[in-house]
Amino acid sequence: MNKFQVVFQPGDVNIEVGKGTTIMEAMNEAGLEADFPCGGRGKCGKCRVRLMTGIGKPTAVEEExxxxxxxxxxxxxxxxxxVNDHIVVELLEHNKLEHNILVASEERAGKIQPHLNKVFIEVDKASMQDHRSDWSRVKDSLNKTVRHLGEVKVPVSILRQLPDTIREAKHKLTAVLYDSKVLGVEQGDTTATMLGMAFDIGTTTIVGYLLDLYTGKELSVVSTLNPQTKFGADVISRITFSNQEKDGLAKLHKEVIEAINKLIGEAMEKAGISRSDIYGVSIAANTTMHHLFLGITPRNIAVSPYVSSITEAVAVSPSELEIQINQAGKIFVLPNIAGFVGADTTAVLLATELDRSEDVKLIIDIGTNGEIALGSNKKIVACSAAAGPAFEGAQISSGMRGAAGAIDHVYFTDRLEYSVIGGGSPQGIAGSALLDAVAGLVELGIIDKRGKFLSPDKLTSPALQGFKNNIIQYEGAGAFLLADSDNTSHGRPIMITQKDIRELQLAKGAMAAGVKVLMETYGIQVEDIEEVLLAGAFGNYLNPHSACVIGLIPRExxxxxxxxxxxxxxGSKLALLSAEEFKRADDIAASVEFVELGSxxxxxxxxxxxxYFKQNG
Ligand code: FES
Structure with a gap:
């Protein structure tokens, strides 16, 4: 027998798979959204499930x-x-993805200047006296209605529809124009409605905003986990997948397009509108997500000299990407700056108007690849710091993303306290809590400036009394216990190990070095920086004091x-609502001086x- 039944509990999700299919593949096939941080390479240990029947011999990786x-x-x-038998698999708490997806942001007012122009026309009827072609009559009506339109262009696909559309519409039409090109001809007067969706495609999550393109009003917000996550948690593993797997690029491209179409469907349903009302989509994404969205290989981003295939903004027709909106619409993809400083950074710069600021500001988006920009209206310098996945919980012994069950903050009062996302017993520690915990260990002097746990005989200060029981030994080194096995949802202790601290030091060292290099390149001192803007999900949840204590951000x-x-x-919304802002995004991206940290x-x-950590005083 080559086919077996896999039943996932809870939920009774049933799927038949071929012999030798992994449970991860079966979960993906069954449409169960789950997290596979290392892309299924057996490296992170985060995809634990419980076999309720058919428990076989573990693999060597599992034994380890x-x-x-x-x-x-x-x-x-x-x-x-x-899967080599019919099995029942229990999905555990951490398998269920309930991410806190950041959708809110500081808004800034922008001028509304739609990319597309809808024009209602009444076309003259053909007669024995008026032999002009259908298209000539449409063109003449358009020129009469819109001043300075110039030579109007039309694709053959529109000409094919025109004879029927004109007559069925009784000569009353709405033309959808992009500059002087007709992208669509609709029956009757449809000028009242023109909606669009602005997207931010992150490596982990995708957020979409449905907007009225005339008023800028936000009609609904939708979000999802980036479905490419199952092929790897970070951009490098996605690039590897696209390179090494058969049809890897096509698979990743298809996943993101399907997710976008699904989100458009959800937004539409929430707002009670139809897909044909949507005429514009804007995309802000890091360079790898940008390339995968367009179906361009990201191969060269991962190898020196780390170049992207395109940096400029592009406007694409929905049919080219199979985006399901009104086919007379356009997809506006914001420009990249470099291989690891993408269109998402351009969007942040557009939103914060760093290019128009009198004051020097530092903008940091902390992530696996942290993007840092420093500048003002004089110039902007930017870099990408390879911080690694520590901030997102990967490669941290008890680490997890900021999802339900994660400790998100740690407080050192006279004893240890922490908060858990969604309440209840914790199952892991999010990056924001890792920062708090390590900051506390630095401030209390439990670890030294090199990040090493001090030997217990040196920990005599009265301030440490409330934490004595938390300072333990693990694998021959010091560790700090946050929750013992009786107080976690999985019965395993949650702690900060010496290795975790090392990982955090590498991550924060990379980010802080990036800031330092940008200051040197710009030619300023830390006191010249007037404001630090933290963008992105991680920046939003971290405690600024902890970030400064560990030296991720200069203490000053x-x-x-x-x-x-x-x-x-x-930034994505601004570019969707205004052709001028979209154009400005291109100017900003082209003007940024990119600094390659490696060289x-x-x-x-x-x-x-x-x-190093800087001790107090
Ligand atoms: S060990 Fe299975 S996804 Fe990482």
Whole structure:
């Protein structure tokens, strides 16, 4: 027998798969949204499921990753275990994705200047005296209605519809114009409605805003996990997948297009409108997501000298990308700056108007690849810091993304306290809490400036009394216990290990070195920076004090930090609502001076220096 039944519980989701299919593949096929942070390579151990029947021998990777109690209890890695029998699989808490997706942002007013122009015309009827062709009569009516239209162009696809449309509409038509090109001809007067969707495609999440293109009013907001996540958590694993897997690029492209179409459907339903009312879509995304959206290989982004295939803004017809909106519409893709500083950064710069600021501002979007921009109306310099996945919880022993069950903040009062997203017992620690915890360990002097746990005999200060029981030994080194096994949802302790601190040092060192290099390139000192704007999901949830204590952001800037939320989404909206803003995005992207950290002369020493913690005083 080559086919087996897999039943996922809870929910009784049933799927038949071929022998040898992994449970991860079966989950994907069954449409169960789940997180596979390492892309299913058996590296992160985060895809644990429980086999309720058909428990077979664990693989070598599972034996290494899971403890005996887990193995005996039927816990396996979904990406490693193959289906060779009919089985029932229990999905555990962490398999369910309930991400806190950041949709809010600081808004800024922008001029509304629609990209498309809808024009109602009454076309003269043909007669024995008027032999003008259908198209000539449409063109003449348009020229009479719109001043300075110039030579009107029309694609053959519209000409094919024209004879029927004119007559069925009794010569009353609405033409959809993009400059002087007719993109669509609709029956009757449809000028009252013109909607659009602005998207921010992140590596982890996708957010879409449905807007009225005449008034700018937001009609609904929708979001989802980026379905490409199942092929890898970060851009590098997606690039690897697109390169090495058969049809990898096509698969990733299809996933994102399907997600966009699904979100358009959801937004439409929420607002009670139809797809044909949507005429514009704007896209802000990092360079890899941008390329995958357009179906362009991101291959060269991952290899030195890390170039993208295109940086300029592009306007594409919906049919080219199979985006399901009114086919007379357009897709506006914002411009990239460099291989690792993408259109999402351009959108943030557009939203914050850094190019028009008298004051020097520092803009940081913290992530696996943190983007940093520093500038004013004089000039803007930007770089990408390879921080690695620590801020997003990957490669941290108890790390997880900021989803339900994650400890999101840690407080050191006279004892240890923490908050859990969604309440209840925690199942892991989010990056924001990792920052709080390590900041607390630095402030209390539990770890030294190198990040090393001090030996217990040195921890004599009275301030440490409330935390004595939390300071433990793990794998021959110090560790800090946040929740013991009785107080977690999975019965395993949640702690910060020496290795976790090391990972955080690498991440914060990279970001802080990026800031330092940009200051040097710009030729300013830290006190010249008037404001620090934290963009993106991670920046929105972190505690600025913790970020400054660990040295992710210079301590001198603590009082100048402002969270700006999903500024990339705001930039995407501005570009959708205004042709001028879309054009300005191109000018901004072209004017940014990109600094490649890897080739900056003193980068390695700046990086090493910034891995240290600065003790108080
Ligand atoms: S170990 Fe399975 S997804 Fe990472």
């Amino acid at each position: 990753t899971l403890n005996i109690k887990e193995l005996e209890g039927g816990i396996r890695l979904a990406c490693m275990t193959e 800037l603590e009082g100048k930090i402002k969270m700006i939320g999903n500024a990339a989404g705001t 900056y002369p003193k980068f390695n020493s700046i990086f090493a220096e910034n891995m």
